[in-house]
Amino acid sequence: ETGVTQSPTHLIKTRGQQVTLRCSSQSGHNTVSWYQQALGQGPQFIFQYYREEENGRGNFPPRFSGLQFPNYSSELNVNALELDDSALYLCASSVQGGYGYTFGSGTRLTVV
């Protein structure tokens, strides 16, 4: 079975720009969660998508938004990038209601 794939692996953006990160979920999983991992910190929950709708959100502003597609893949969009958005962004897929999370290797975003 395939794991979780994220793209791109690295990205450099300028403050104020917009960015889109992508995630392909593991086969058989229907739920995708996104996490932000700042340097030296643990991952922080951004939001989760199930049935193409947001299904739970952490303490992140509305400029963080997402999409889930019929094939369960997902995008994370961040508008008006700030320097503090520099982090590793992790995607995790699972089955709704379950606790078997599979994480991707992440996208390293640097905002300059």
Next chain:
Amino acid sequence: AQSVSQHNHHVILSEAASLELGCNYSYGGTVNLFWYVQYPGQHLQLLLKYFSGDPLVKGIKGFEAEFIKSKFSFNLRKPSVQWSDTAEYFCAVTNTGTASKLTFGTGTRLQVTL
């Protein structure tokens, strides 16, 4: 809101030494507990998890953890570490009914020297 504390930020051990990493969570009720490992440049991997039953949980690579409800703790142990155990270790918690959200600790960086 749930929070997770990992008291050891950076641990350096010699090969064959015993390991114990602390983890405490703040919110009671029914919890599910996890330890993840992140090797350099790799994705988070599940070491072990506790949902219910025997509070002593055995995971992969010789790791185990003990859930002590009265202390809100879920410490990770390994009797004898190897150089290949060098990695970042994260404790995480979900509350039953909120399967959507893993709350992570800040992580412990383990360095094993030869």
